[in-house]
Amino acid sequence: KLEEFLNFKQLETSLKEAILLDYYTAGFWWAKERNFSVIQLSGFMDLLNFLLENLSDKHMTLGDNLKELGKAMAGIGETDSERSGDLNFFSIEQAKAVIDYLNISLFKHYKQYEYLFHSPREELVISNE
DSSP: OHHHHTTOSOTTTOHHHHHHHHHHHHHHHHHHHTTOOHHHHHHHHHHHHHHHHHHHTTOOOHHHHHHHHHHHHTTTTOSOTTTOOTTTTSOHHHHHHHHHHHHHTTTTTHHHHHHHHHSOOOOOOOOOO
């Protein structure tokens, strides 16, 4: 179902689509295993997408993307509503777990994701000759 939601049409032949499906599926199941609420799960998936778009569309470096994560997580656990960010539905423990997950998934493999999005690849041409 996730591949339909992501509108992947070439999953069988596109390495990029397969990698992205794995990225989102792994994140979804990780959050489900932690019993995130629907709102938390939605926010976590938005965060996964936000960080990946920073890399793919904005060409952000790892350091810049880590800063964006810090901004998104700012204010979690604080009672002052002006300082709490968009992800204030996470507890401090959940926010730490999210950061740990991102460190072992996206950030650990950041160079590979950069290559996926920004390096030209040869196209394999198959003919009937």
